Amino acid sequence: MKILVCIKQVPDTTDIKWTENNTIQREGVESIINPYDVYALETALKLKKSTGAEITVLTMGPEQAKDILRKALAIGCDNAVLLSDKKFAGADTYSTGKTIAAAIKSKLSDFDLIICGQFAIDGDTAQTGPTIANKLDIPQVTYVKAVTECSEQHLTVKREIEEGTEILKVHLPALICVLKGFEEPTRPLINGIIKAQDAEITVYSHEDIGLQPDETGLRGSPTYVSRAFRPESKGQCVFVKSSDEICEKLKEFDIING
Amino acid sequence: MASGILIYAEVTKSGYIHPVFFTLAAKAQELSAKLGGAEVSALIITSPGKTEFFKEGFEKCGFDKVYAVEDLRLAQYNTELYAKAAVDIIKEIQSEIFLIGATTQGRDLAPRISSSIPTGLTADCIELDINDKGQLAATRPTFGGKLMATILCKKYPQMATVRPGVFKPLEQDVVKNTEIIYKTPDLNITPKVELLEFIKGVEEEINDLDSAEIIVAGGKGMKNSDGFKLLKEFAKVLGGAVGASRGAVDMGLADHSIQIGQTGKTVSPKLYIACGISGAIQHIVGMDASKRIIAINIDENAPIFDVADIGYVGDAFEVIPEIIDKLSRK
Numbered sequence: 001m002k003i004l005v006c007i008k009q010v011p012d013t014t015d016i017k018w019t020e021n022n023t024i025q026r027e028g029v030e031s032i033i034n035p036y037d038v039y040a041l042e043t044a045l046k047l048k049k050s051t052g053a054e055i056t057v058l059t060m061g062p063e064q065a066k067d068i069l070r071k072a073l074a075i076g077c078d079n080a081v082l083l084s085d086k087k088f089a090g091a092d093t094y095s096t097g098k099t100i101a102a103a104i105k106s107k108l109s110d111f112d113l114i115i116c117g118q119f120a121i122d123g124d125t126a127q128t129g130p131t132i133a134n135k136l137d138i139p140q141v142t143y144v145k146a147v148t149e150c151s152e153q154h155l156t157v158k159r160e161i162e163e164g165t166e167i168l169k170v171h172l173p174a175l176i177c178v179l180k181g182f183e184e185p186t187r188p189l190i191n192g193i194i195k196a197q198d199a200e201i202t203v204y205s206h207e208d209i210g211l212q213p214d215e216t217g218l219r220g221s222p223t224y225v226s227r228a229f230r231p232e233s234k235g236q237c238v239f240v241k242s243s244d245e246i247c248e249k250l251k252e253f254d255i256i257n258g
Numbered sequence: 259m260a261s262g263i264l265i266y267a268e269v270t271k272s273g274y275i276h277p278v279f280f281t282l283a284a285k286a287q288e289l290s291a292k293l294g295g296a297e298v299s300a301l302i303i304t305s306p307g308k309t310e311f312f313k314e315g316f317e318k319c320g321f322d323k324v325y326a327v328e329d330l331r332l333a334q335y336n337t338e339l340y341a342k343a344a345v346d347i348i349k350e351i352q353s354e355i356f357l358i359g360a361t362t363q364g365r366d367l368a369p370r371i372s373s374s375i376p377t378g379l380t381a382d383c384i385e386l387d388i389n390d391k392g393q394l395a396a397t398r399p400t401f402g403g404k405l406m407a408t409i410l411c412k413k414y415p416q417m418a419t420v421r422p423g424v425f426k427p428l429e430q431d432v433v434k435n436t437e438i439i440y441k442t443p444d445l446n447i448t449p450k451v452e453l454l455e456f457i458k459g460v461e462e463e464i465n466d467l468d469s470a471e472i473i474v475a476g477g478k479g480m481k482n483s484d485g486f487k488l489l490k491e492f493a494k495v496l497g498g499a500v501g502a503s504r505g506a507v508d509m510g511l512a513d514h515s516i517q518i519g520q521t522g523k524t525v526s527p528k529l530y531i532a533c534g535i536s537g538a539i540q541h542i543v544g545m546d547a548s549k550r551i552i553a554i555n556i557d558e559n560a561p562i563f564d565v566a567d568i569g570y571v572g573d574a575f576e577v578i579p580e581i582i583d584k585l586s587r588k
Contacts, residue, residue: 011401093381094373094377094378094379118520119520121539121540124381124382124400124402124520125381125382126365126381127379127381129369130337130366130369130370131372131373134341134369134370134373135373138450139449140337140451141451142362143366156454160514162361162459163271163272163459164456164457164458165456165457165459166453166455166456167453167456168451168452168453168454169451169452169454171450174451180521180540222377222378223378223380223409223410223411224409224410224412225408225409226408226409226410228405228407228408229406229408230406231403231404231405231406231546236567237553237563237566237567237569239568239571240568240569241570242577243584246552246568246570246581247584247585249568253528253529255472255496255528255529256496256585
């Protein structure tokens, strides 16, 4: 079995700082593997244990995104691919999904399963996974809580939705988007870290994967940001010291009558 | 030339139309007025005979037309079949705007549709407007609600998913003579995902949270089932509903069906009272559109205070009974 795991490098959103111009300061903010993608990796590693699957981890980003690929290699992924090109910059979810799908089609088409995290904590769109699946014309299952069965031809998964839990059988090849699990993520062993340091990471540009410059990045994106701003009334918490004061506020907010 | 506004009418597993649809219907009337009276239509994908059953609802919400795809194969939601049906119709009717609720179904279906057309899709919006060029300006929170972005789309239809509970349903009916147009797109594909079993959550509490104006939510800090009993009592005196964070659900203090946050529900009540919730980003994105937020937490550094309007640093088990007592005496 061959598994592709798509991961994203995100700023640690618990550590957001503001510049004087009310934009998010990106310099000096630590980058991490998107927490949902950590569970995409865990899901793949579990399948590797049970089926001997080979795992290729894939990301799109600048040169420094190699850091998260090395982290993935250190915990047991077999190969790493970075899609990196100035032309990819500014991509929205459609353009990102299309670019990743083009790379998979042209360079990694021999796969059985693609695993993504359900959301990325920076954008929180949950759109890239389904877009990749659609561009590859394969089925998708989103909100996957667990893979309960795996054979050559199909997976059985638990899908957690608003109204309850679905048990679904999905024929391979397919793409699944996973939720966070309960278990502690795998910690890399020293040997893994050392091996990952020297591991070769394949890098592809738009030409390598057969895309025209205007089909990718900002130019290939149907959406664009017209304005970004800091939400009002956030970070202005008024602290009160007693239940009386809380009741006063409830009156002020028209929740209770005075 | 693309014109008109199309709204997706999601039929839930229980066979009713998801409440988010009625909030989108109300917003559509407002957007339509700004577009000089653009036509407002709905798209429903369901099993035979269902659309007629909902007709009165469509008429009271001011829909000009309803495009209906009815087929036995569509009795249960299936990504591939539903996307196929929707794409065929959207390509034919050429709407200017297409809105979908940001429910689990909506978030699964919408990107599949938009990338087929292809057009742009803005996820999980909390505000929609028409700008001076007549484009849909869709505003959404990013970075866990710390930054807002207004997004425009260069292609048609301009698609957006919208958080449930952000807009209010119509206060007064806008009655129209809705025309139902039945469509029969080619559904001749073999879906590769099969539903083997469905285990239902606790429904009564789901509906409570969707419509509640006041939500009292508890996290890990509520420690045990007594903690949630206390929150239920608190919610009762305020006339609100009880919600929970992922942490509390994981500890078995509350059912998943009342979980609020990224893997649960998104809510935006008039007042949200977060009790013993530290405010992990995954929780914040599910409640930060609430009009007012009161946070009660023992840890003064808890990130929940960054999004709260009013904060109380202290023990929820002490202060909540005091508040309940004061409110009950009135």
